[in-house]
Amino acid sequence: MKYVDEFRDPEKAKALIDAIHAKVSEIERRVLAEGRTFKPLQLMEFCGGHTHTLFKYGIESLLPDGIEMVHGPGCPVCVLPMGRVDDCINIASLPNVILTTFGDAMRVPGSKGSLLDAKTAGYDIRMVYSPLDALALAKQNPTREVVFFALGFETTMPSTALTVKQAQREGITNFSLFCNHITTAPTIEAVLNEPGLHLDGFLAPGHVSMVLGTEPFQFIARDYGKPIVITGFEPLDVLQSLLMTVTQIAEGRCEVENQYSRVVQDAGNYSGLAAMADVYQACNVTELRGLGEIGEAGVRVSDKYAQWDAERKFSLVHKKVMEPEACQCGEVIKGLIKPWQCKLYGKNCTPQHPIGALMVSSEGACAAYFNHGFRVPDDSSAVK
Ligand code: SF4
Numbered sequence: 001m002k003y004v005d006e007f008r009d010p011e012k013a014k015a016l017i018d019a020i021h022a023k024v025s026e027i028e029r030r031v032l033a034e035g036r037t038f039k040p041l042q043l044m045e046f047c048g049g050h051t052h053t054l055f056k057y058g059i060e061s062l063l064p065d066g067i068e069m070v071h072g073p074g075c076p077v078c079v080l081p082m083g084r085v086d087d088c089i090n091i092a093s094l095p096n097v098i099l100t101t102f103g104d105a106m107r108v109p110g111s112k113g114s115l116l117d118a119k120t121a122g123y124d125i126r127m128v129y130s131p132l133d134a135l136a137l138a139k140q141n142p143t144r145e146v147v148f149f150a151l152g153f154e155t156t157m158p159s160t161a162l163t164v165k166q167a168q169r170e171g172i173t174n175f176s177l178f179c180n181h182i183t184t185a186p187t188i189e190a191v192l193n194e195p196g197l198h199l200d201g202f203l204a205p206g207h208v209s210m211v212l213g214t215e216p217f218q219f220i221a222r223d224y225g226k227p228i229v230i231t232g233f234e235p236l237d238v239l240q241s242l243l244m245t246v247t248q249i250a251e252g253r254c255e256v257e258n259q260y261s262r263v264v265q266d267a268g269n270y271s272g273l274a275a276m277a278d279v280y281q282a283c284n285v286t287e288l289r290g291l292g293e294i295g296e297a298g299v300r301v302s303d304k305y306a307q308w309d310a311e312r313k314f315s316l317v318h319k320k321v322m323e324p325e326a327c328q329c330g331e332v333i334k335g336l337i338k339p340w341q342c343k344l345y346g347k348n349c350t351p352q353h354p355i356g357a358l359m360v361s362s363e364g365a366c367a368a369y370f371n372h373g374f375r376v377p378d379d380s381s382a383v384k
Contacts, residue, residue, distance in 0.1 A: 007234030008057075016239035017062050023246045024066035030250075040068040042198055043245055044335060046188060047205035048075030048363025049233050055372035057235040067242070070197075070335035071368075073187060073291060074205050076152040077104045077361035078333060081287045083321040084180055085110030088149050091178060091314060092123040098141065099125045100134040101149035107360045111321045115149075131163035131177075138167075138175035147310045151180040153187075155207040157299070158272030161279035164301065164308045176310040179301050182285060184208050185216045186297035190288075192224050194334050201245040202228040203238070206260040211276075213268030214256050221254040232260040279305055287320055289357065290330030329356035332365055339366040340376045 024041065031038040045051055051071045054060045060069055073079050085108050092099040092115075099115070106115045106127055119125040128134050131148050138146035150160045160177060167175045184205065191197065204217050209230045220228045227248035231241035241259040248255060258264055280299035288294055301309035310316065323329065327349075328342040339345055339358065349355040351367050358364035362371070 007236045016243055020243050021064045023250050024064045027250050028066055040066050041200040042068050042070050043201045044070040044072045044199050045203040046072035046074040050203055051365050051368045052363055053233055053238050055368045071365040073333040075361050075363040077108055078357045078364045079289045081289050082110045083319050089118045091147055092125050096144050098144055098146045100128045103127045104361045108357045131160045135163050135175050138172050146175050147178050149178045153184050153208050154211045157181045157276050161275040164279050164305050167308055176308050176313050178310040181299050183297050190291045190294040197335055201226055203231040203241050204228050206232045209264045211269050211272045214266045217256045221256050225254045227254050228256050230258045230260050230264050290333030327356045329358050339369045
């Protein structure tokens with residue numbers, strides 16, 4: 001298939017893997033020659049899409065021992081705190097409301113069960129493929145209130161913003177947004193400031209960068225001295241980006257490089273950025289799974305579009321909800337442990353019966369490990 005097969009070419013993949021091995025060996029030799037101890041390079045793929053690619057194509061097992069992939073928090077469903085799911089159920093319980101959202105969000109457990117459970121219990125909760133579907137539902141049901149539960153990073157933010165603008169243009173007032181979007185750069189900064197987590201480089205999210213461009217990632221190279229490569233989602237994209245990252249490390253460089261230049265432009269997407277600037281205003285995120293409160297990482301509906309803000313329309317008050325005690329989603333999100341090191345992995349928590357959000361989404365690290373056959377070995381100390 002044009003534009004897919006050429007990014008899955010086995011010969012090219014092998015050449016890239018060989019080059020990565022050679023580059024990491026070069027780094028190791030130099031470190032040892034300087035009398036230092038070589039520790040595996042800790043490289044974080046921020047985006048759950050990359051985690052999925054690493055496992056779907058078996059890339060992680062082909063990397064040298066000198067690279068350890070750390071799976072980051074870039075999966076919108078995974079960082080969603082339980083309290084927001086409870087908020088959705090509370091909205092859906094209001095008279096005359098239809099609550100809509102994407103399929104992944106339907107299965108995330110809240111303290112009273114998931115949205116799917118609430119739907120089974122009789123609430124009018126519907127899965128949609130885009131916010132425009134929710135707007136169409138509002139037009140078809142003028143006597144009801146249709147709320148779209150919006151979540152995700154900058155990849156999905158423009159489409160939500162454009163939907164609100166369309167609602168305003170068409171004068172549709174029975175549609176509103178429960179806005180839970182999060183912004184990428186402050187989330188990465190929170191990871192970089194996490195005590196106990198040392199990272200040597202990043203693969204940056206390709207889809208988010210398509211909207212944002214390259215500028216918002218400059219602080220990672222400039223202020224934190226970490227190489228970062230904007231990365232596409234096919235196996236050769238990921239391998240090429242890994243090679244670019246270890247090459248920066250070998251050459252002592254810290255730069256933002258753009259591997260995904262066939263999609264990502266330095267300036268980003270002007271229309272998407274303009275819609276976001278118009279419809280949203282920055283706000284503190286009071287609660288992000290695993291990362292807690294991280295300053296102005298969130299957005300809310302701006303005053304100009306207050307009429308389409310579900311939080312104002314229904315006077316919502318967020319409540320914090322404690323995660324189940326044994327759940328270690330937060331530590332996995334912060335890269336402090338691997339999914340299989342969670343006590344619940346594969347036993348109490350599976351994709352069929354998820355306890356934590358990371359086992360729900362196909363982009364979640366736990367689901368990626370589990371769905372691609374990773375089981376906890378008898379001697380777990382033998383696992384890379
Ligand atoms: S196995 Fe389940 S509870 Fe444990 S970290 Fe993964 S999703 Fe969370």
